[in-house]
Amino acid sequence: MNAVSMPLNRAPSRSALVWKTVLLGSPLVVATVFFFVWRAQVNHFANRAVESYGTVPLFQLINQNGQPFGSAQLNGKIWIADFIFTTCPGPCPMISTRMSELQKPLEKTDVHLVSFTVDPARDTPRVLLGYAEKLLAEPGRWDFLTGAQSAIYNLSEKGFKLAVSDGSEEIGRPVHSTRMILVDRHGKIRGYYDATEADAVTKVLADTSHLLREQPK
Numbered sequence: 001m002n003a004v005s006m007p008l009n010r011a012p013s014r015s016a017l018v019w020k021t022v023l024l025g026s027p028l029v030v031a032t033v034f035f036f037v038w039r040a041q042v043n044h045f046a047n048r049a050v051e052s053y054g055t056v057p058l059f060q061l062i063n064q065n066g067q068p069f070g071s072a073q074l075n076g077k078i079w080i081a082d083f084i085f086t087t088c089p090g091p092c093p094m095i096s097t098r099m100s101e102l103q104k105p106l107e108k109t110d111v112h113l114v115s116f117t118v119d120p121a122r123d124t125p126r127v128l129l130g131y132a133e134k135l136l137a138e139p140g141r142w143d144f145l146t147g148a149q150s151a152i153y154n155l156s157e158k159g160f161k162l163a164v165s166d167g168s169e170e171i172g173r174p175v176h177s178t179r180m181i182l183v184d185r186h187g188k189i190r191g192y193y194d195a196t197e198a199d200a201v202t203k204v205l206a207d208t209s210h211l212l213r214e215q216p217k
Contacts, residue, residue: 053189057159061116061147064128069143071187078211079112079183080204082195083156083164083176085119086131091178095195098180100135103142105205110217113142116155118164118174120146160189182207185215 060070082099084092099113117123123131128144137144146152149166156164162177182191182204191207193200 051190053192054161056183056187056189057155059151059155059159061145061151062125064125064132064144066125069145073143074112074114074183074187076185077110077112078185078208078215079114080208081114081116081160081181081183082179083116083118083160083162085117085174085176086123086127087119088173091196095178095180096131096135098195098201099142100137101201102204103136103138106208107138109208109212111208111212113137115142115144116152117144117146118152118156118176120149120152180204182211184211 056071058071060068060072063069080099080102082095084095086092096115099115102111102113117128123144123146125146128146132142132144135142153164153166156162156176160177160181162179162181163175164177165175178195180193180195180200181189182193184190190211191204193204
């Protein structure tokens with residue numbers, strides 16, 4: 001009687017093990033490479049000169065906690081600002097996401113984040129608080145400000161040199177800049193960054209790092 005051939009459980013070949021290791025390790029390698037490339041970009045931009053574009057005028061508004069907040073609370077701090085509104089169907093979610101991405105890299109600094117609403121009639125402190133919570137905004141580090149529309153629009157136009165409109169002559173919604181603005185410890189504007197551009201966060205972080213060295217706490 002001929003012996004019945006039985007299938008053998010062969011150990012995976014060396015090449016198969018190598019490929020398995022490569023496939024499993026690829027995401028980690030890609031993430032590591034991406035991190036070092038990003039850091040290299042930040043360091044590259046950090047060596048460029050940071051210009052000055054004028055001084056932000058004194059202001060006081062109300063934050064998401066219903067507390068007065070303005071120049072007095074930002075005095076002596078480096079801060080980054082943007083203009084948004086919570087019901088924005090356009091670029092605001094991207095702008096706010098970019099601002100949110102700044103929190104982790106700046107967590108060990110005293111850099112402050114400030115978001116001004118351009119729709120204060122709807123964006124009450126309570127509404128802004130809910131918006132802040134959705135963005136996982138760090139309390140005491142990122143403030144969302146509302147107040148009189150005239151004060152906010154005047155600050156945008158004459159203070160930050162940014163265009164703003166209530167949208168009455170366009171589509172009935174506020175129209176505002178997509179830029180983030182970097183302000184130094186002396187209240188001087190040191191940079192503008194279009195939040196819709198892919199390298200906006202990299203450039204903001206680079207220039208902020210430059211200011212932290214130029215103006216230590």
